[in-house]
Amino acid sequence: MVMQFDHLWSANVGRMKKSIIRELLKLTQKPEIISFAGGLPDPKLFPYSDIQQCMNAVLENNGAMALQYGTTEGDVRLRKELVKRYNETEGLSINDGNILITTSSQQGLDFCGRVFVNPGDVVFCELPSYLGGLNAFSASGADLHGIEMDENGMSSVKLDEAINSTIQACKKPKFIYVVPDFQNPAGLTMGEQRRREILEVAYKYGIPVIEDSPYRDLRFEGKAQPMFQKLDTRNMVITLGTFSKVLSPGFRLGWVIAHPYWIDKFVTIKQVADLCSAAILQMTVAEYFVRGYYEKNLRVIIEKYREKRDCMLDALEKYMPAGVKWVKPEGGLFLMITMPEHIDSEKLFVKAIEKNVAFVIGHAFFCNDTGHNTMRLNFSFSTMEDNVEGIRRLAESIKEMM
Amino acid sequence: MVMQFDHLWSANVGRMKKSIIRELLKLTQKPEIISFAGGLPDPKLFPYSDIQQCMNAVLENNGAMALQYGTTEGDVRLRKELVKRYNETEGLSINDGNILITTSSQQGLDFCGRVFVNPGDVVFCELPSYLGGLNAFSASGADLHGIEMDENGMSSVKLDEAINSTIQACKKPKFIYVVPDFQNPAGLTMGEQRRREILEVAYKYGIPVIEDSPYRDLRFEGKAQPMFQKLDTRNMVITLGTFSKVLSPGFRLGWVIAHPYWIDKFVTIKQVADLCSAAILQMTVAEYFVRGYYEKNLRVIIEKYREKRDCMLDALEKYMPAGVKWVKPEGGLFLMITMPEHIDSEKLFVKAIEKNVAFVIGHAFFCNDTGHNTMRLNFSFSTMEDNVEGIRRLAESIKEMM
Structure with a gap:
């Protein structure tokens, strides 16, 4: 038929x-x-026994909560663990109201498209950039404007020019999408000075920076550059994270860090998208952090x-x-x-x-x-x-x- | 600030x-x-020990697959178990190409809105109807048209009239949304004859029926009415299911049953939405079925x-x-x-x-x-x-x- x-x-x-x-x-x-x-992460490095221990502990000590619906914002204990780690290791000063747990960071990317983009609106990304992000923004109708990179990352001068031309052409710039650390696919890391310049451009035009940061913890050598979220003084950075690269993609868990002004809309769309992420997996990851297994x-x-x-x-x-x-x-x-x-x-x-x-x-x-x-x-x-x-x-x- | x-x-x-x-x-x-x-399901009825056994078995026997990315369509073993059960207990004749695993049936509802609805398109639903569905369709810009119910469910006559007026008004009808079994919120079940009539209306206007069926397995008494999916002879029914009411909402797992023509687009949007659902949970549910725990x-x-x-x-x-x-x-x-x-x-x-x-x-x-x-x-x-x-x-x- x-x-x-x-x-x-x-x-x-x-x-x-x-x-x-x-x-x-x-x-x-x-x-x-x-x-x-x-x-894909190397499956030989998955912490099988640690995960199993945490999962069993969760089911045995807190099973009713693990198997029930959870809040849209995400498991409080997991959010507090993320807050603690970001504040200690990255020098942020966030609290759990700044975090939404997502069903993978792909969901976070999808949400960025859905809450910001009307068909024809312009999103600025690196040339090249992460395909999962580009596809998500395109699905919402974004007109993608790629900005050339040098060895320090996205050119802030070209970004400024591109946003300016966009406005001249009566189109709406919506956000700047960057993968600043060990970029997928280019492997590049954006320098601190460039990050500051990109932020200034964002402030100049009043649009947020989406800092997609799935690999940040996987630094083999050299000095970490400060997160956009850390450098930001005007609440204009929305950071996406994931457990897929450092724990397990099979958990499908990620998160969004942002000012509550932005988080609030992400929460609303999450109610439409899947209500909440799997409690049992969120609680297992929280336990995993508490036990010190993550580090x-x-x-x-x-x-x-x-x-x-x-x-x-x-x-x-x-x-x-x-x-x-x-x-x-x-x-x-x-x-x-x-x-x-x-x-x-x-x-x-x-x-x-x-x-x-x-x-x-x-x-x-x-x-x-x-x-x-x-x-x-x-x-x-x-x-x-x-x-x-x-x-x-x-x-x-x-x-x-x- | x-x-x-x-x-x-x-x-x-x-x-x-x-x-x-x-x-x-x-x-x-x-x-x-x-x-x-x-x-919410009664947490005292969650099968804690069965779930724990299945999860441990999955982690011990097939951990590398459980913690890795899975296919967008969903775990093959779980889809085969669903196929088997539907074919045996509901008289369907589907195969695993007819099933997509979703991250909750809310995700299935969201996908219905996203793949069918342009702002202003009309969706027909029961009066009253499930809020999570209505919100998902509205988020995509659907103009919701509620159809009155009698004791047998949505009126097929009024549905026909409503679709006809929609076309007269130069608006696009997109789909008919029904919760035929133990409807949320009304508690009503649609009779077989009414289901056939609704299907005829769907065929007449060439729009699909979304059969949202989260409670179907929870029949306390009386004779089950055949599924829309079973009565359908023209591949015009898209059925949504979930494990939230009979296993655990904390797993956030549901599914879509439909002809591959429809499934194909749901798969494409799932790649944008979250790539795939949690392998570890899908595999745990498959194991749960195989062991006969579900029944x-x-x-x-x-x-x-x-x-x-x-x-x-x-x-x-x-x-x-x-x-x-x-x-x-x-x-x-x-x-x-x-x-x-x-x-x-x-x-x-x-x-x-x-x-x-x-x-x-x-x-x-x-x-x-x-x-x-x-x-x-x-x-x-x-x-x-x-x-x-x-x-x-x-x-x-x-x-x-x-």
Whole structure:
């Protein structure tokens, strides 16, 4: 039976794209393929026994609350643990009224689109930027304006110009989206001075900065740059966090930090979206923090991911032909490769798959249809051996196209 | 610091209301209050030990999968268990391509709004209807058109007329929203003949029926009416389900059943909304099904909720003054009280709170601003003793207003 009801879909549907990454991932599921394509944590580093202990403690001591509906804002104990950690380690001065627990930070990104964007409104993002964010904003009808980056991150001068032109063109600028630490996909970290400049631009035009910060705790070396949330003096920063990279993506838990003025609307939309996040998982994470497991396991992960990054960087040095460039990320899960202009990473992808190695075509992350000669590599998921062997195969594929 | 950025909010924000129920619930948290206001399962009936066993089994046998990202469609084993159960107990003939796991059935409702509704499009619902659904559709800009019910449910004649007038008025009808079994808030169940008539209207105008069915398994007595999904011969029914009422709301897991034509777009929006639902919880529920715990616990819940309903009905008979009416629900969690026209349940609410008993003002469920003399009572959460004592107090409050 042929279904012909396309006239029933909303305008949202026309704006939504299936994630290229998730579609590509389906092609890369074969066990013989070394995949640098996903953004998956190393499952060997999941703290299985710690999680199990916490979960059992929650069910045994507080089961009625764990299995019942919770508040939309999120488990109070978990919010207090996050507050404590942010205030101690990042120098923030927030309280639990500044935090909303979300069902993954993707939900936080979706909410940013839904509460701010009317179709045609302009959102400013990095070139390249995180695809899950871009897709969420596009689904709400955002006109994405990509701002070029240098080694310090998004250009504040170009951002200022772009917002100014937007206003001149009678369009509404809505927010500035940045992934300041170990950016996905570029691997770059934005310097403190640049952060201050971006904030000044935000203040000048009266629009918020969305600080998407999923990897911040995964710093392998070097000095942490202050969070936008820390530098902000005018309550114009909305920070998104997640437990997916440092605890478990299977929990689907993230959070939003912002002034209650912003949080209030996020709470309202969460009531529409899913009422509240899973109490049992929130309480398990709270217990995990209280027991000190978070810091303990974070140290293990940082150690391992540093080793994995290093062996990928060594392999890049060893195997890649001249003309191929990359940035050494100080943390996170990703790095980006830039090849000579004439090499199209979509064509390379086909070749690479033949050699049983996969990546994400960089093009997907550039909202202005550039970046065809780039690709994103994940170094956290595969083994060290596979990181080396995968890069060797990838280098071979590139050489064949040089 | 005064925040003045209301010009930045999207049109969505203007359309969103905080759930009246959740706001009221905050008033009714005092321990001395007997609350019939929530829609909470009885926490004494949560299958604590069964859940704990399943969760430990999942973490021990399949932890790497449980803590990792899952597919957007949902855990295959859980979908297969749902398929099996629906095909066996409801006579459907679906497969796992017909099911998407959602983060609560509220997410399914939100998706219905987002994939179908452009601002101004018309959605047809029962008078009264479930507030969480109405709020979700309104947030997408739906113009809600409430259809009167008789003892068999939504009037198919009035539905037909309403859709016809909508088209005459050059507005787009998008879908028909029904809660056919033990409806929230009315407690009514739609008869088979009426279901067939509603389906015919849906076919006539080429719009889908959203069958929201959170309580279907909680039938205390009488013969089950066939599901819309079962009666449908043209793939025009989208069914929403949830584990919140028969297992645990703290899991935030629901599902959508529909032809892949519809499912495909729900999957796309789920990638934007939260990528996937929590693998660990999905796998725990799958294990719970495989072990036969679902049917076992369902029997216990049905038994207890029947007793609780019965003692509330007995108390209503005993205490309520003449002129107060209610329907005896054959299952579910709710019943609705209709008082004489001149009694406003908002005023009654204040009086009732003074006597330490709470309910939801029925008005909230009527999208056409009627129902001021109605209220919704939940009989699943409080103890049997409180069900009786609460009704006694409520009857006193009503008598004072007669």
